Amino acid sequence: MGSRTPLFSEHERLGARIVPFGGWDMPLHYGSQLDEHHAVRQQAGVFDVSHMRPVDIQGADARAYLQRLLANDVAKLQQPGKALYSCMLNAEGGVIDDLICYDLGSNRYRAVVNAATADKDLAWMRARAEDFRASETEHASPNPSAPALEIHARDDLAMLAVQGPEARAKVAPLLPEALREPALALKPFFAVEHGDWLVGRTGYTGEDGFEIMLPATQVVDLWQALLAAGVAPCGLGARDTLRLEAGMNLYGQDMTEEVGPLESGLEWTVAFEPRERDFIGRSALEAQRASGDLRDFIGLLLTGRGVLRSHQPVLVNGQPVGEVTSGGFSPTLQRSIALARVQAGIGEQCAVEIRGKAVPAQVVKPPFVRHGKARITME
Template structure:
């Protein structure tokens, strides 16, 4: 087990990770498992069977009050009016006044309220910013569901169950979720009463596979984790989570974007709804800041590994890799990169790796979804 600073936060599942022999690392101030022995085995188990991830370091925040919807229309760049039905989910970003990405998040409509799920490392600063914006509204309250956050209530653990057999495994492990696991559509959620209290099951995830994320009362999280593993789920750490999300072409906050990044440059224009007269924070800045890059994938043709911040050279100009890794599914090195706007899919570019210029081909992500190579 790796040595990590002792002042790190720990999730309710820390002891379970420790007992399972996890290699623990500092992730945004949290002591989290990077793997339980083999990152590649955990990755492939998620693609072919079922991986289970502790994501309790992420933060659910309930948004309640008569002005909840108006508040979210203002702070989320995507349009929450797209949430037509109870339980529906929406991916979007919080932007600052200069249109930099404060965070990416999922918004769930849970009548009569809404729930946000925000990133672990940004939770404190997100909440400060959200509470500041809330002062402009008469009736909106933010209730964090993570125990270290100020004014939290009924804290939750969070477990991601991902893979082609994930939903079947959930049904066996927690029979009271069987109906919801069978009926929920993708990007929808439901709050269900179970012997473990109310559990929110959401058909969302970060791997490109089917599955669900479970929000569980914190004191029952260990029991749920153990039940899932008893049914055959493979515990998976942050290492596999990163290679899976990169194969799936999904952005990672702090890696592919931050509060200095124009979302248009990192493939997030689809999450920004500028239609109509809704005046969300960052909208006017986006109108005066044109897109400078196109966000595409790379597959390395030569021997080496693609990594963040490597320079990409092409006949159209220079770009930069934002995330890179070796893909266990493709057995090739892959990356997401900000490239010159005129870059075309199928084009060969040069990546500067240790003073050498290696060949890579430009592709449209995702690389892998639902266990199948797409490039």
């Protein structure tokens, strides 16, 4: 038996199919993965993402520490509430995890890390904090009584993602009164905080909506209120097809500890400026860029019959040039789609080996779908 979120009894009550995921027992779907996918694209759906781990980083040295820890630069966060997507790299430039980091103001930040890597991430973050304290003594706190750097896993919080074109309108009336108007006023990739509640206009589906962190003791009430308001409960299956259509990476498939952001379509998340910022993995990424033989990260649209799956070989003229990293059937496009890592410059047409047969595919640039609409031209 895996770990269970505070909503596990709700999932059972709704008849969810429960599967193991990253050490947790989580709902795959509540009867129809397809219906849940379309609910998010067309109305609103809610996902229990309480298996993810919020981690608070605070103190006078918090910003300098995060500038060392993350490939993206938290100095871009110029006002409280702004969010930043980043990879956390090892010394070889591989991805330990990808995460969102929120600036909460007053030298406070919150990182939200993935469920399957949470324990590993937290151990890495704490070890790097000790390294930082040893090597960055010039950042000592001006207040001797205040710790210069603290890292706290917020195991007291639960997390819901409410996504879809109707999500914000359905959520706002159910929030604490002090959050309702500020939440509706949020720009994308901003958040607002009130007490132990944090509402961010972020998500993993390619649709508008909120990700809500709140006390675990209050999440059942919010979940039930959302369902009563007509928001569909959605499981891991729909979350995966939605994020694939949106061209969003999945850790452990599209990037790993062995494969870094420059070969995973995430070069936009690496801040090489200012040059003096020596983030972990920087020298390895610079060597990769200088080598000139980086692989491309592409989208694929299957034009023949079949379903794309991870690890299937990508072929050009019958020869392997890479492999699918994430693949599946797109309910919105009614076609099979994939993300793949391949040799640079393979052109606009290729094939994918499916059950021993070379099936033709079209090379496209993700995302495939955003805000309910196709973003690619299908031949």
